[in-house]
Amino acid sequence: MARASSSSSPPSPRLLLFLLVAVAATLLPEAAALGNFTAESRGARWRSRRARRRAFENGLGRTPQMGWNSWNHFYCGINEQIIRETADALVNTGLAKLGYQYVNIDDCWAEYSRDSQGNFVPNRQTFPSGIKALADYVHAKGLKLGIYSDAGSQTCSNKMPGSLDHEEQDVKTFASWGVDYLKYDNCNDAGRSVMERYTRMSNAMKTYGKNIFFSLCEWGKENPATWAGRMGNSWRTTGDIADNWGSMTSRADENDQWAAYAGPGGWNDPDMLEVGNGGMSEAEYRSHFSIWALAKAPLLIGCDVRSMSQQTKNILSNSEVWAGPLSNNRKAVVLWNRQSYQATITAHWSNIGLAGSVAVTARDLWAHSSFAAQGQISASVAPHDCKMYVLTPN
Numbered sequence: 001m002a003r004a005s006s007s008s009s010p011p012s013p014r015l016l017l018f019l020l021v022a023v024a025a026t027l028l029p030e031a032a033a034l035g036n037f038t039a040e041s042r043g044a045r046w047r048s049r050r051a052r053r054r055a056f057e058n059g060l061g062r063t064p065q066m067g068w069n070s071w072n073h074f075y076c077g078i079n080e081q082i083i084r085e086t087a088d089a090l091v092n093t094g095l096a097k098l099g100y101q102y103v104n105i106d107d108c109w110a111e112y113s114r115d116s117q118g119n120f121v122p123n124r125q126t127f128p129s130g131i132k133a134l135a136d137y138v139h140a141k142g143l144k145l146g147i148y149s150d151a152g153s154q155t156c157s158n159k160m161p162g163s164l165d166h167e168e169q170d171v172k173t174f175a176s177w178g179v180d181y182l183k184y185d186n187c188n189d190a191g192r193s194v195m196e197r198y199t200r201m202s203n204a205m206k207t208y209g210k211n212i213f214f215s216l217c218e219w220g221k222e223n224p225a226t227w228a229g230r231m232g233n234s235w236r237t238t239g240d241i242a243d244n245w246g247s248m249t250s251r252a253d254e255n256d257q258w259a260a261y262a263g264p265g266g267w268n269d270p271d272m273l274e275v276g277n278g279g280m281s282e283a284e285y286r287s288h289f290s291i292w293a294l295a296k297a298p299l300l301i302g303c304d305v306r307s308m309s310q311q312t313k314n315i316l317s318n319s320e321v322w323a324g325p326l327s328n329n330r331k332a333v334v335l336w337n338r339q340s341y342q343a344t345i346t347a348h349w350s351n352i353g354l355a356g357s358v359a360v361t362a363r364d365l366w367a368h369s370s371f372a373a374q375g376q377i378s379a380s381v382a383p384h385d386c387k388m389y390v391l392t393p394n
């Protein structure tokens, strides 16, 4: 995301007011589905095109993945009933219809040991019906099922095996169960390189998991944006998010530098959403969601959707935020107030790649209203809150 400090921001030793600008690419039809953003400079555009040429070509992830994942709310406390009820809730709340299609099981779904043939065994207490039955259930609702493993000897919980040296066998198992998505973590690496371990799984996926979305969770340690486009459909750019303002803003900042490397087929992943987990204010969750949407981050809900509040649902279901195609020179702009006091933030057209004379219709994506603007757009923004607009030249 390109940033510009606001001319109307109060003097500050640190840049605390951010103007985040998304710029649509005009060449690719995929851009119309939120595919391209930020990079205005020629160098950045070139890097972006190069990254796309190298893309992991399984045809998935033309837009960033959307769905739910168990970790941020449940950690290891999961079972098949929670997964089923979550699938039900995604449908019943209308979130599924808005695009939240992946129901992703994170760590702790399997027995500690493989069976005598070396196969994964779903945890007998918590997933007694097995993963295939769960995939069938989720598919019958029109949704997709995701699973989790690790490029090491064990997963990060140390409660189940990882897939290192079992890559082909495990991908075949996942495919036979009808799994649609694999998140692949980075613990217990047995002293072997990231490149070797993730290449092994990527190759297994190319052969046996062609229809499985591949999400690398390497935590951004070795700049995966620069190479993971060849291996999978998304890559974590940061360590784990926690449900607080400091953690969320730092994930956004760390992720920002890799914007030019993402595009249809391969996305930067600053970690899953915390919206609705209780550790941030409504304004902070609105900013979290807006910035993730603008960064074209995966939108993986991390709360308990079975019991989410209306407020949480309103944020997660703001179809305007992420459904707006940004073709035809339209711009998405977020005015984000990171100060702890009310502030006026101004985006001048020169900050966002518009000629000063251009008149636009500005759509406020949270207020759900439109107005005319020319030369600049300015708003008074509450502490930790944001305004998000799509500007359409008249």
Ligand code: GAL
Residues within 6 Å of the ligand: 071, 106, 107, 155, 156, 157, 185, 186, 187, 217, 239, 240
């Ligand atoms: C972490 C990963 C988290 C979660 C957790 C499970 O390494 O970043 O998102 O998957 O492991 O143990």
